[in-house]
Amino acid sequence: MAENSDTSSINSTNTSARKSSGKPKSIVWGMHIKQRNQISKGHWSTTCNYCNQFWYKGSPAALEDYLGNSCNKALPDLIPDHIKDINRALVKAFIVCGIPFYIIKNLFFVELLKTLRLAYEPPSRNILSGHFLEQETAFVN
Numbered sequence: 380m381a382e383n384s385d386t387s388s389i390n391s392t393n394t395s396a397r398k399s400s401g402k403p404k405s406i407v408w409g410m411h412i413k414q415r416n417q418i419s420k421g422h423w424s425t426t427c428n429y430c431n432q433f434w435y436k437g438s439p440a441a442l443e444d445y446l447g448n449s450c451n452k453a454l455p456d457l458i459p460d461h462i463k464d465i466n467r468a469l470v471k472a473f474i475v476c477g478i479p480f481y482i483i484k485n486l487f488f489v490e491l492l493k494t495l496r497l498a499y500e501p502p503s504r505n506i507l508s509g510h511f512l513e514q515e516t517a518f519v520n
């Protein structure tokens with residue numbers, strides 16, 4: 380959910396901020412991406428804070444995409460709480476939908492998870508059906 384609202388705020392600030400200073404406003408700036416020199420109105424040369432990848436003209440949309448999918452060093456960004464949330468959602472989906480636990484290792488399913496979040500390492504079938512299931516039922520009860 381947080382990611383959806385982030386994306387929409389980037390888009391809206393992009394269009395509304397263009398007349399004020401010409402400086403693009405996005406969550407990628409500062410926190411993940413360093414602005415260097417202004418190339419033209421609204422365009423800045425930038426570097427990735429994690430791996431120092433350089434862009435002559437970085438657009439917030441392209442940089443968001445880069446951070447989510449391409450930057451290897453930005454991936455450890457996935458915090459343990461987030462992993463817990465993903466695992467809990469997975470367990471719930473598996474149980475409620477009656478999906479067999481071995482599907483967690485199905486290549487297409489793994490590809491789906493990786494597409495959603497490259498840094499996410501799916502749990503093993505045993506961990507999913509054992510440990511997490513215990514946790515989840517404990518949580519529900």
Ligand SMILES: [Zn+2]
Binds near residue numbers: 427430431450451
């Ligand atoms: Zn990077």
